[in-house]
Amino acid sequence: MSDDILVDIQDLHFNYDGRPVLQGINMKIPRGKVVAIMGGSGCGKTTLLRCIGGQLHPTGGSVRLEKHQVCQMSEAELYRLRRRMGMLFQFGALFTDLTVFENVAFPLREHTNLSEEMIRDLVLMKLEAVGLRGAHALMPGSLSGGMARRVALARAIALDPMLIMYDEPFTGLDPIALGVIGRLIRSLNDALGATSIMVTHDIQESLLIVDYIYFLNGGQVVAEGTPDEIRASRDPFVHQFVHAEPDGPVHFDYPAPSVGQDFMPGGAHVGAA
């Protein structure tokens, strides 16, 4: 594997309760880049992210992170690797019994022997980076969705990770918070010299900040390219996604019997015991 590639995913398969979720994913994430993984709901994006983080074990294929085969690592080895990863969860996943300060200090206290003064300075620096130094004494319950996401981002970068993963970072945010989070993802990635993988639905914001995009559908990579290539793409899936069209390769309707079967006399089966 080239040194330029931080994450190399080869022929990755994952089944959930016998149902295939990922079906032969191949992906390369270069160092220092922000890469988006996009696709409709339930297409396997978050599952893929959790396979990269080692929280799920794939049924086939491999995930290589630097020189490590993530799927074959012991728990202790995985934990050592995760100290160099940061993850932003969809709704922040802040510890609700800890203040903003304590949340950001959490990984520092768990994994370092730094003095309290040093931890204080580092936490305030991280909070300053996301514009929330003044909110250090607040409890997570008193934060807005966007603020909670920014605190979680400060916590994710507390140990200066080499890889930052974002699970739907834009969900439920107003346009201002969305833009702020988007710019933070880009600027923090560049400032820390990290690599970022972002799972998202938000095509317009992603096109502004990412270096490369993979589109997933049905557990497979169906399209990929730089933002310019994606904008110019004539691929029906990409076109439907970028322009938010209801008709196209991705069906809006969940599979169902014909309308006649459900509505014509004698054909009703919905609700039948």
Place this chain on the structure above:
Amino acid sequence: MSGPLDLVRSLGHATVDRIWRLGFATRFFFAILLHSGTAFRRLPLTLREIYFSGVLSLMIILVSGLFVGLVLGLQGYETLQRYGSTEALGILVALSLVRELGPVVAGLLFASRAGSSITAEIGLMKATEQLKAMDMMAVNPIARVVAPRFWGGVISMPLLAAMFSAMGVFGGWLVGVVLIGVDDGAFWSQMQSSVDFRYDILNGIIKSVVFGFAVSLIAVFEGYDSVPTAEGVSRAITRTVVTSAMTILALDFILTSFMFRGNS
């Protein structure tokens, strides 16, 4: 089509599910033991849980203990006076409490007050992805969240049972001696001479420790294994209270049959 085959299938499914959960609970218990080092190396984590499980349960334990003692005093006096042995009220109250009512009622109260709270907290941490976040931060949730709560419960339970029994004895004294007029000296001296430390008190302590292990394990397991939804957490809390109550009563019978064989 529903029929006997479906019934057999659902019974089989339920049985397999129960066995699977039992196996998972056993593995979970060993995982807690394996990761208990953190709970003792970082004592403040466990002390915090002793505060939440023990100190915050103290009021309900003391008030319940007092009322149970008051009732024991009244009922005991009413029964003993038929045989002209009201001086034995102290023995009756003390033995009932230290052998049975102290550990059992304190265990039931502990399960409903602290056990349900532990399950709710861990269940909600799971539902809001806090446990996953911790795992992704290379912090083992069993070591950091589960083990301190488990040991906090195990340590709190015998202390609460002792407080319950002490308060109950006080309640019995209040009714028997202060209100009814049983002789104060007889109440205490009979109790001192007849309650054996090893046979009565130590066995009561052993019971409360066993109940502490059982309730704490059930509480942390149900929280950790809960379905991460509002309904799932609610069901887990109900299971904690019901399973703990059944387990305490069943264990009490087993322990009593081994401990007290009529040779006191």
